[in-house]
Amino acid sequence: MHIQKKTVLLVALLVALGALVLWFSMKPAATRPSAASAVPVKVVSVVEKDVPRFASGIGTVLSLHSVVIRPQVDGILTKLLVKEGQLVKKGDLLATIDDRSIRASLDQARAQLGESQAQLAVAQVNLNRYKVLSVDDGVSRQTYDQQQALVNQLKATAQGNQAAIDSAQVQLSYTQIRSPVTGRVGIRNVDEGNFLRTSDTEGLFTVTQIDPIAVEFSLPQQMLPTLQRLIAAPDQALVKAYIGADGATGQLLGEGRLSLIDNQVNTSTGTLRAKAEFNNAAQRLWPGQLVTLKIQTAVDKGALVVPPTVVQRGLEQPFVYRVNGDKVESVPVEMVYQDSDMHIINGVNAGDQLVSDGQSRLKPGASVQVIGDPPAVAKTGQAQP
Structure with a gap:
């Protein structure tokens, strides 16, 4: 009886030992934390160039004489x-x-x-x-x-x-x-x-005069000081007419000059009427046609231009990620001018490499890996009139 108990205990011990060996053999090997990998990003260069500013409006083509x-x-x-x-x-x-x-x-x-x-x-x-x-x-x-x-x-x-x-x-x-x-x-x-x-x-x-021709349009009354300055300037302001609602993608119909502004503001709409004249030898502008106008209001000399994707919105002010070696640093910037095609900023230098894609995974001091070639200078911040 005593021998049978020893035999049972020995068998149980062997079974437990086998199960323990089997568990250790099937347990996954512990992985050691690897070093932090570099974040892949795309970068662009800050370009210094003269950038014209434009104001947009919808206008109607009018004949200067229709009899x-x-x-x-x-x-x-x-x-x-x-x-x-x-x-x-x-x-x-x-x-x-x-x-x-x-x-x-x-x-x-x-x-x-x-x-x-x-x-x-x-x-x-x-x-x-x-x-x-x-x-x-x-x-x-x-x-x-x-x-x-x-x-x-x-x-x-x-x-x-x-x-x-x-x-x-x-x-x-x-x-x-x-x-x-x-x-x-x-x-x-x-x-x-x-x-x-x-x-x-x-x-x-x-009999309707086609060449030259005029376009009448309205702008917000806040534009009055700017329009007065343009009218008083020695050279008439450049005005471009496009077909379609978006001047950036529409077809250019002609280039003209700002000729006059109305003598009063429309109190019901808060807008001011103005008129521009166009040479129309090709007859691409037609009386009664609706067009989109872009008026050159100013030129920023030596502006620092970047694509819109570069600038990030911070809690206090906008910032950009600048590549410094294999790491990035956060640089606060000042927005001077912005539209759908490019931003003009202050706070960086011409030629700086700024992150244009991949910012969501970045923080100051993070390691980065630049992928792809930086866009050509001519394409970076090219102003679309």
Whole structure:
């Protein structure tokens, strides 16, 4: 009995020993903490360059001159000498109106003038004769005065006849409709053969000046001092017009100059109207078109430019991570100017290597590994007008 107990204890001990050996053999080896690895980052160089500043707004393209061509005399439209969409110059003949009735009136006025001039010539001869005879009392003073009055009357009649001729000539000139401006002919409203009246409000068509052309736009009233400074400057401020709402990605339609600002602020919207003029030889700007404008308001000389991804927002002020050897340091900066394409900052030096990607894993003094080549200087902070 005693031997059986020893045997059981020995078996139990062997089983426990086997289980302990098995546990140690299957236990994972303890890992030693490795040294902190370097954080991969991308960097860019701080670029020093002259950067223009721009203010943006939405504007409407307007013609400097748009004229509705209307008849100034009643008559039948005999000829249309231009086509829709044709470019015409100031003074070009556009259309003609039947002028036969006006020419008849002109001939009649000329005939009446000839008759009055003939009568005046006879009366003047008699007046000269009476003047000589009145010296020797050959004719009475009354007869001489009556002849003088007749001469004055005939002179007035001749002047009236000349005025009628001038009026008829003006009316005759209205039968030839000429372009008052250089521009483009619009859609025609009347065909040849129609009877035109001066009371017609629709007109034959319009002639709209395309080149040069203007763009009217509105800016917040806070921009008034800046606009006043630009207007007073010797050189007119540069204005660029783009199609689309985003001037950075839209198509450039033309470059013009700021020409004027309105004389009052719109109290209901708090905005100020302004106008810019553009040379438009290519006719890319069209009356009534909505465009996005960018006005150059200033130029920062020797500005320190970085991409927007470089600057981080701190609790007190913005900061950047600057690479110093294989580590980074936090450098507080001052934001001078910012837009969607680039930031102008103070607090760093031109040529400094700043982290542009990977900041979320960084802290001051962290080791970094620069991956990729820094972007070319021309691409870093390239201002998109």
